[in-house]
Amino acid sequence: MSDHPILIVGAGLAGLAAAVELARQGLPVLVIDQAQAIGGAVHRQPLPGVRSTATGAQAHRWSRLIAEVQAQAIPIRCGTRFGGVDHTGAALLTGALSTLIRPRAIVLATGARESVQPRPGWTLPGVMTAGAIQSRIKTLAEPPQGRVLLAGSGPLLLAVGAELCRLRHPPIAIIEAARPLFNPASLTLPLPYLTEAATYLAHLLRARVPLFFGAHLTEIIQTNGPLVAQIDTRKGPRNFAVDVIGLHDGIRPNDAGLTNCDVIPTLRLGDCREALGARAALADGFAGGQKLAAELLGTTPPSPNHDLQRQRAAQARLARIYAHDGLARLAEIPAETVICRCENRTLADLRALGPAPTARALRLDGRFAMGACQGRFCAEWVGRLSDLKAPPKPIGAARWPSRPISVADLLTTSDPIEKETK
Amino acid sequence: MNHHIHWQARAIPFQTGESVASALQRAGIHQLGRAPTGQALAVFCGIGQCQGCLIMADGQVTEACLQICRDGLTLQPLDGDADV
Numbered sequence: 349m350s351d352h353p354i355l356i357v358g359a360g361l362a363g364l365a366a367a368v369e370l371a372r373q374g375l376p377v378l379v380i381d382q383a384q385a386i387g388g389a390v391h392r393q394p395l396p397g398v399r400s401t402a403t404g405a406q407a408h409r410w411s412r413l414i415a416e417v418q419a420q421a422i423p424i425r426c427g428t429r430f431g432g433v434d435h436t437g438a439a440l441l442t443g444a445l446s447t448l449i450r451p452r453a454i455v456l457a458t459g460a461r462e463s464v465q466p467r468p469g470w471t472l473p474g475v476m477t478a479g480a481i482q483s484r485i486k487t488l489a490e491p492p493q494g495r496v497l498l499a500g501s502g503p504l505l506l507a508v509g510a511e512l513c514r515l516r517h518p519p520i521a522i523i524e525a526a527r528p529l530f531n532p533a534s535l536t537l538p539l540p541y542l543t544e545a546a547t548y549l550a551h552l553l554r555a556r557v558p559l560f561f562g563a564h565l566t567e568i569i570q571t572n573g574p575l576v577a578q579i580d581t582r583k584g585p586r587n588f589a590v591d592v593i594g595l596h597d598g599i600r601p602n603d604a605g606l607t608n609c610d611v612i613p614t615l616r617l618g619d620c621r622e623a624l625g626a627r628a629a630l631a632d633g634f635a636g637g638q639k640l641a642a643e644l645l646g647t648t649p650p651s652p653n654h655d656l657q658r659q660r661a662a663q664a665r666l667a668r669i670y671a672h673d674g675l676a677r678l679a680e681i682p683a684e685t686v687i688c689r690c691e692n693r694t695l696a697d698l699r700a701l702g703p704a705p706t707a708r709a710l711r712l713d714g715r716f717a718m719g720a721c722q723g724r725f726c727a728e729w730v731g732r733l734s735d736l737k738a739p740p741k742p743i744g745a746a747r748w749p750s751r752p753i754s755v756a757d758l759l760t761t762s763d764p765i766e767k768e769t770k
Numbered sequence: 771m772n773h774h775i776h777w778q779a780r781a782i783p784f785q786t787g788e789s790v791a792s793a794l795q796r797a798g799i800h801q802l803g804r805a806p807t808g809q810a811l812a813v814f815c816g817i818g819q820c821q822g823c824l825i826m827a828d829g830q831v832t833e834a835c836l837q838i839c840r841d842g843l844t845l846q847p848l849d850g851d852a853d854v
Contacts, residue, residue, distance in 0.1 A: 382818050384787070384838050389817060395787040461819050473800035473812035473853070480816025480835075484792055488785065492795060602819060689814070689822060692807035720821035725814075752821065756830055 353378040353423075354640070355439055355451035357430040360388020361409075361626055362618025362633035363457030364417050369637025371420035373645060378451070380428040380441060382751075388459050389479065390626045392486040399489050401511055403547075405540075409630065430458075432748020437611040438765055440749070442757040448765050453613040453640060456606050457633065460599040460619035461724050464500065465674060466695075468685045469568025470595060474575050478508045478596035491517035494591025497577050499523035499565035501672055502598045503545070510551035518555035520588050523579055525597075525672040527561040534669050538662050540627075560586075564677060568593060597674070599623045604722040605750030615640055628659035678729065679736055687733070688726040690719020698733060705734065707744040717743040720752050773841035778854060784839035791816065791823055791834040794845075802834060804850025811848065824848055 354370055356363045359381035367377045379386075387393045391410045394400045400407065417424075431440035438448050462477040464470065478498055485491065491512050496519045498505045509522045528534055529549075535542070552559060563581040570576065574589040601620050608614045617636040618629035635653035642649040683696040693715055698705075701714050710716045716730045717723025723730075723743055731740025774781040775793060784793040791813045794802070802825050803811040814822040816835050823834040826846040834845075 382836060384836075395785060397786075462815065471809060473802075473810050476812075476814050476816060480813060483816050484795070488788060488792060490796075493798065686809070689809065689820065690805075690807075692805070692809040720824070721819060724819050751818075754831055 351376065352450055352452045354453045354455060354644075355380070355430075355449065356455040356457060357381075358388060358457035358459055358618075358620065359383075359386035359424055359426065360457060360459050360618065360629065361390060361413065362459070362620070362629040362636070363388070363455065364413055364422070365630050365633025366455050366457060366615075366617055366637035366640070367422045368413070368416045368420055369634055370641050371422055373641040375452075375641055375644060377422060378449075379422060379424040380430060380445065381424070381426050382429045382443065384426050386424060386426065389483065390629075392483050394489060395487050398487065401485055401489055401514070403544075406626075409626075413630070429751060429753075431753050432605065432607065432750050433609045433612075433614070434748070435610065437609055440753070440761065442753055442761060446757065446761045448761060448763045450765055451612065453615070453644065454609065455636065455640065456603070456614065456616045456620050457618050457629075458602045458606065458620045459629075460623045461602040461604075462504075462596055463598045463600050463728060464595045464725060465597045465678060466681060466685055466687050466726075466729055467565060467567060467595075468682055469570070469575075471686050471689055471692075472568055472570050472575060474570075474591060475568060475593045475595065478504050478594035481592070481594045482508045482511065485511050485515065489515065491515045492592045495520050495574070495589070496592045496594065497521055497523070497565075497575075497588050497590040498594045498596070499577065499579075500596040501525040501670055501674060502596050503528075503666070503670075504596050504599075505594075506545065506548040506552065508594060508596075509557060510548035513551040513555040513557065518552075518557045519594075520590055521558040521560060521579075522552070523560050523563045523565050523577075525562070525564050525674040526670040527672075528669045529561065531669045533665065537665060537669070538658070541662060541666070562672070564674060565593075565595070566677070598670075599625075600728065602724070603746070604724045604727075605746055605748055607746050607748050613640060613643060622660070624656075624659050624663045628656055628663070631655035631659065675732065675736060678732060687729055688716050688719060688723075690721050690726075691715040693726075695733065698730060710743050722750075773839075775839050775841075775843040775845060777845045778847070778852070780854060786839075788839055789835050790825065790827065790837045790839055790843070790845060793839050794834060799853040801851070801853045803847030803852045806849060811850075811852075 353376040425445040427444035433439040567578040638650040
């Protein structure tokens with residue numbers, strides 16, 4: 349079994365950094381990613397012939413990591429999806445590499461998902477996550493067609509807005525629920541955070557993008573024309589007619605449907621365990637790779653990673669700077685607002701389950717977190733709406749498959765494990 | 771952009787390596803169908819997490835945001851009304 353590779357799910361910063369550390373210790377690894385190219389969300393690579401929109405610091409970080417990946421000749425299979433790992437330690441891969449494998453250990457480095465707070469009209473075509481706009485910019489250096497509005501909360505809104513300005517397609521406005529620039533604690537952030545923010549603001553101010561702080565997008569309507577976003581600003585209501593709306597309310601671990609396995613070491617690294625951003629993901633990947641190597645080889649475990657602690661503190665500070673009253677608005681959204689996008693379940697459907705519904709009632713009666721996205725985009729809000737004061741609890745235990753698998757994919761999956769046991 | 775994918779009856783050019791979602795968006799196609807629940811299907815997360823952009827590509831159900839364009843690829847909505 350020692351010749352079996354360690355399966356690393358996700359070819360972003362955390363996954364590749366872990367792969368490099370494990371390979372350095374002579375341990376065989378296999379990295380898979382469902383995208384067609386490595387990079388993850390942060391270092392999503394431009395298509396051939398497209399200029400990179402990465403900043404100098406980002407490009408430098410990535411090229412250093414890639415040099416190590418190449419030096420270790422790490423095998424990477426893109427276009428390959430992780431279905432899950434069962435209680436025997438068999439992992440199902442579909443797509444370009446379609447097989448059941450029995451890895452020696454599993455590193456889950458599936459990154460983050462975006463959190464998007466439900467609002468009336470958030471399911472209309474043309475309304476997407478700010479990250480979806482950003483990944484298009486990163487791969488194509490091309491803005492979406494038409495007028496773009498960015499709304500929600502978090503540093504990503506300013507980043508995507510600045511990238512749109514650099515492409516000479518500035519957003520119509522940015523609607524940010526918090527008031528980060530008016531919070532004196534902003535100045536206590538680490539210097540790289542401040543210079544990054546200053547660069548974004550410089551682009552946005554030069555392009556004269558209206559920035560609304562302490563403002564909320566309350567509703568999106570469409571009647572045979574553009575999307576009309578209703579905004580609650582500090583100076584009263586406004587509305588904007590646009591073609592594309594990018595929503596974003598922070599990032600969370602992308603861990604839906606990921607289970608641990610009792611018979612092999614399973615490790616979660618980077619944003620997949622704790623959404624702390626790119627700097628932390630790289631540090632966590634290296635540290636996690638070292639820790640797993642020590643565990644498998646019976647050597648001394650490495651000392652705790654201070655980089656990770658620093659990033660955790662910085663992110664906590666950032667969260668305080670970006671604190672806002674958006675959650676209070678969640679309880680006031682109209683009853684017909686869709687909460688679960690997959691199954692089209694509304695706030696009224698949730699309320700119909702009575703006070704404090706059990707996970708079983710939420711799933712079986714309410715159909716919440718039962719759709720194809722497995723609650724990635726609704727579970728947080730279902731939890732919040734049940735109890736606005738407590739941090740949201742997951743709706744029931746995680747279960748594989750971690751993503752829908754087509755029967756066609758299953759039929760083409762080779763099964764070397766079956767042959768082994770016969 | 772000499773190659774095309776086919777969205778229903780319409781030929782749509784694409785850039786080598788780009789996703790079906792991004793080629794369709796450039797062509798002004800946002801609504802990719804309608805789920806049996808009545809929910810419009812459209813690109814939302816853009817990175818294969820939300821399953822909101824499911825389409826038929828050469829007869830197989832797949833996410834428009836993960837499917838890479840290739841010349842002659844035939845695309846259909848799963849169900850319901852879609853942009854043309």
